[in-house]
Ligand code: SF4
């Protein structure tokens with residue numbers, strides 16, 4: 001597989017949220033109004049102007065509180081169901097950059113609510129968001145404007161712990177596999193998530209469900225979503 005990838009090593013994440021802030025800043029996205037919900041996670045979810053969100057899941061285990069940090073963002077799927085679904089609807093709202101593999105939204109294209117619903121439902125990781133007022137889709141862009149100039153994505157550049165990494169796909173996959181070998185002896189449940197299908201490769205050290213409902217999708221479900229979204233194109237054609 002050619003192109004670029006992220007490697008997100010959650011075992012090194014301290015939830016400083018530097019990546020989340022850098023993403024807002026680089027994309028000039030406005031702040032989201034937040035309120036105290038009894039958690040340090042803010043905002044509550046990804047949204048039209050929040051492409052990167054450090055999720056904080058707090059679990060009470062063995063008489064102590066354990067935190068699971070998950071720096072969520074678009075997986076830049078190798079075969080993106082969101083794009084295939086948009087294509088089947090005759091919409092040019094989602095494109096793919098061939099050189100990097102980045103899956104991009106087109107900010108000039110309006111998308112009807114029903115079409116957005118179908119696009120979001122096709123995403124195995126529940127990523128795309130939509131603005132009712134502007135009728136536009138938004139999500140992580142892989143910082144394609146920076147990457148094309150030879151710069152790192154803003155979230156990667158700012159990360160002080162080595163959690164966020166970016167580079168050629170084979171290099172990132174090798175980095176993930178090497179790190180997995182390192183942490184496995186201490187954390188037997190450590191695993192890499194859905195690496196065959198995505199360009200945002202997460203490593204977790206415990207059950208993925210403890211981090212986030214959509215942290216990992218069963219591989220067969222990903223294959224089904226890809227197949228279904230491609231079938232829609234055939235039906236439309
Ligand atoms: S790659 Fe860019 S757009 Fe995507 S999460 Fe990182 S900073 Fe945000």
Ligand code: SF4
Pocket residue numbers: 074075076077080081082083103122123124125126127128139
């Ligand atoms: S993670 Fe979801 S939004 Fe991102 S490319 Fe894959 S299907 Fe599309």
